[in-house]
Amino acid sequence: MDRSQARCSFCGKRPPDVQRMVAGPGAAYICDSCLKLCNDILEDPSPFSAKALELASRPPVVVAAPLETRHRDLAETPKLLPSRIINIELEQKQQDMTLMLQQLQVFEKHFELHYIWIRPPLQAGFAFVPRLIFLLQDNTGYQWAGDRGGMLLARSELSSESHQEAVYQGSARFSPPLSTATSALSIHAIDPLGQLENPPLQPWQFEIRL
Numbered sequence: 001m002d003r004s005q006a007r008c009s010f011c012g013k014r015p016p017d018v019q020r021m022v023a024g025p026g027a028a029y030i031c032d033s034c035l036k037l038c039n040d041i042l043e044d045p046s047p048f049s050a051k052a053l054e055l056a057s058r059p060p061v062v063v064a065a066p067l068e069t070r071h072r073d074l075a076e077t078p079k080l081l082p083s084r085i086i087n088i089e090l091e092q093k094q095q096d097m098t099l100m101l102q103q104l105q106v107f108e109k110h111f112e113l114h115y116i117w118i119r120p121p122l123q124a125g126f127a128f129v130p131r132l133i134f135l136l137q138d139n140t141g142y143q144w145a146g147d148r149g150g151m152l153l154a155r156s157e158l159s160s161e162s163h164q165e166a167v168y169q170g171s172a173r174f175s176p177p178l179s180t181a182t183s184a185l186s187i188h189a190i191d192p193l194g195q196l197e198n199p200p201l202q203p204w205q206f207e208i209r210l
Contacts, residue, residue: 010034010055053133053192082107092204096120096165099132099189099204110175113187121166132189134172135203138182144174184209 006021007014008031015021018031030038041052082105091100100116117132136144187206194201 008034010037053190080107082112086210088206088208090206090208092206094201094204097191097201101187101206101208104178104185104208104210106178109177110173111177112171112173114171115169115189117168117170118165119168120164131170132172132191134174135188135190136174137186138178139184140179140181142179142182178210182210 006023006029008018008021009024009028010030011034013031013033018033020032022030022032022035024030037051037055041049041055044051046052084106086104086106088101088103091098097117097119100118101113102116103114105112105114113134113136115132134144185208187204187208189204189206191201
């Protein structure tokens with residue numbers, strides 16, 4: 001990739017607009033301002049700090065890879081199958097939104113939480129759907145914070161015909177995997193945009209037995 005065309009993967013700024021740009025693997029870059037923000041978040045003990053929520057609610061910066069590279073990567077990436085699937089089937093409502101936890105899929109080096117999020121459609125002008133942020137804690141006190149590389153897909157075929165609500169199917173990845181001592185999980189989820197409501201939305205809270 002032409003370094004002169006590099007963009008910060010967190011804010012989208014280009015080299016002329018920042019003091020320094022640090023190159024990562026592939027087409028990933030981070031500018032000095034976003035690096036400082038990340039350091040501030042790491043030093044803040046709160047998992048849902050204002051700076052972390054601001055960063056999570058930013059629209060993604062998309063850098064398109066060459067088509068042949070994407071095809072090669074898809075062909076060379078083996079499809080992992082979970083060693084264990086735990087059905088949860090829990091849901092909670094909050095104002096005009098519903099969060100439905102569906103499954104925990106356990107892999108060798110990580111585990112994934114799969115969910116359905118039903119909410120009013122975002123207003124015109126939003127080019128993205130903000131992901132939910134998760135904080136998990138098991139019965140031993142071990143914690144997993146944040147969304148580790150998950151995805152969120154719009155399921156328009158499941159949305160209401162009156163367009164009063166939209167359905168999104170999501171997953172969040174966490175590592176390390178669950179230990180053999182884990183028998184229960186406390187799951188907290190928060191909507192970054194919900195913190196801008198008046199009053200702010202409270203986190204969803206689920207308790208599950210494994």
